[in-house]
Amino acid sequence: MMKPIQNLHIRDLKALPSPHALKDEFPLNDVASQTVIHARDVIKDILEGRDKRFLVLAGPCSIHDPKAALEYADRLIELREKYADHLFIVMRVYFEKPRTTIGWKGLIYDPNIDGSNLIAEGLTRGRELLVQINAMGIPAGTEFLDPIVPQYFDDLVCWSAIGARTTESQTHRQMASGLSMPVGFKNSTTGSLQVALDAMTSSRAPHHFIGVDQDGQIADISTTGNELGHIVLRGGEARPNYEPSSIAETAERMKAAGLPPGIMVDCSHANSGKKFERQEIVWKSIIAQRAAGNDALIGMMLESNINEGNQKIPADLSQLAYGVSITDACVSFETTERLLQHAWEKLS
Numbered sequence: 001m002m003k004p005i006q007n008l009h010i011r012d013l014k015a016l017p018s019p020h021a022l023k024d025e026f027p028l029n030d031v032a033s034q035t036v037i038h039a040r041d042v043i044k045d046i047l048e049g050r051d052k053r054f055l056v057l058a059g060p061c062s063i064h065d066p067k068a069a070l071e072y073a074d075r076l077i078e079l080r081e082k083y084a085d086h087l088f089i090v091m092r093v094y095f096e097k098p099r100t101t102i103g104w105k106g107l108i109y110d111p112n113i114d115g116s117n118l119i120a121e122g123l124t125r126g127r128e129l130l131v132q133i134n135a136m137g138i139p140a141g142t143e144f145l146d147p148i149v150p151q152y153f154d155d156l157v158c159w160s161a162i163g164a165r166t167t168e169s170q171t172h173r174q175m176a177s178g179l180s181m182p183v184g185f186k187n188s189t190t191g192s193l194q195v196a197l198d199a200m201t202s203s204r205a206p207h208h209f210i211g212v213d214q215d216g217q218i219a220d221i222s223t224t225g226n227e228l229g230h231i232v233l234r235g236g237e238a239r240p241n242y243e244p245s246s247i248a249e250t251a252e253r254m255k256a257a258g259l260p261p262g263i264m265v266d267c268s269h270a271n272s273g274k275k276f277e278r279q280e281i282v283w284k285s286i287i288a289q290r291a292a293g294n295d296a297l298i299g300m301m302l303e304s305n306i307n308e309g310n311q312k313i314p315a316d317l318s319q320l321a322y323g324v325s326i327t328d329a330c331v332s333f334e335t336t337e338r339l340l341q342h343a344w345e346k347l348s
Contacts, residue, residue: 016120018216019151026127028155032134039139039158042088043182044228046298047262051088054290054347055264055299057141057159058336059092061310061328063107066129068323069093072306073138075333080138083344090159091138092301095126096145097327098165104313104326108149113313113326123152130156147175148212154180164188164234164269168195175211176203178223184232184264191236191270193250197257200229230262230298235270242271242282244289251296261296268303268328276308276329283339291346302339308332 007013017025028036045051058076063069073091080089097106104110108122133140134156141159144150145166150157160179164186166172176183176199183203185196206225213219231250233241241250242265250263265271265286267279279302290297306323313326320326331339 014120016123016216018214020214022123022127022152023155026131028131029135031137032131032156035134035137035139036156036158039090040181043159046088047182047228047230047260049295053086053088054343056087056089056340056343057092057299057301058089058304060094060305061303061325061330062094062097063129064113064326065322066125068306069129070132071323072333073133073136076138077136079337079340083340086344086347087340089340090141091133092303093130093133093140093142095122096143096149098145098163113317127152127156144175144179147171150175150179151212151214157181159184161186161232162199167199173199173202174207174209174223176229177205177207177225178221179226182228182230183226184230186232186234186266187236187241189236191238191241193231193253196231197253197259200231200259201257203229230264232264232266232301233271234266237270240271240282242285247289247294247297262298263296264299264301265297266301268301274328276303276331279303279331280335280339284342287343287346302336303328303330304333304336305330306333308335
């Protein structure tokens with residue numbers, strides 16, 4: 001008998017619903033569709049300089065509790081309307097968490113936070129939540145990690161990120177070239193800006209690659225290229241990169257590479273030294289730079305939740321504190337309100 005030579009480390013293979021089937025189960029209503037279309041148009045206009053508002057991505061580091069996410073979205077409605085003349089606010093709705101080693105990978109992969117890894121359930125919960133949030137009139141931004149996931153959610157996302165760990169990946173650059181929304185490319189975890197510049201250049205070009213279609217069939221995908229890319233500065237191992245000299249260097253290097261200006265700053269991660277309280281320092285610095293006339297700065301990202309800080313996942317999940325992150329620590333919603341008011345006042 002011949003020794004097996006394939007799938008030697010595969011425990012199981014389970015069929016997933018096709019993107020088409022999940023979209024049929026959770027379709028967009030007219031309000032949700034208009035929310036997505038309008039937000040994409042506004043962000044395009046911000047990137048191209050026609051809309052002078054400042055783009056803000058605010059929301060939890062990751063979504064683990066859809067109920068709390070809906071409460072956050074509901075609280076955001078008033079603030080979006082209150083500051084709409086100078087700020088365009090998008091909710092951060094992240095379902096995938098790239099891990100440096102191991103850890104909880106996000107709602108899509110382990111929706112019950114117990115190691116059961118029910119991906120079909122995670123995809124279902126994720127799509128249902130995005131439909132609900134967009135139907136409230138709140139546009140959503142997310143990070144796409146697995147290149148198949150956009151086929152399930154692409155019609156519900158107005159802005160997407162390619163993360164620091166994947167910006168250098170050819171797979172993700174190809175994926176970005178076919179995405180239907182503007183894309184922010186983060187500098188690498190080491191702080192390298194060049195990988196983000198290269199990713200932005202690559203994704204603007206047409207690509208051919210292997211993927212899946214709406215019916216879940218393996219497909220030869222051909223893209224047009226996505227010109228709505230920009231840079232997201234998140235700091236690096238050596239230092240943060242939100243101060244004026246880093247912003248100026250980024251703008252100069254984008255110009256030298258023939259790329260349109262458009263810089264977003266991530267207030268968290270290495271820019272805050274992974275101290276959630278220090279996001280406010282980054283926030284105020286960027287607002288001051290923008291108020292002083294630096295139009296290359298088009299937006300910021302804030303990790304924010306109902307309650308501040310973060311928590312470890314307990315063995316007894318009933319002990320999870322409500323509205324508190326289980327990944328990176330976040331500022332509270334009260335702090336978010338104060339920072340949005342600060343931005344509005346300074347940019348008015």
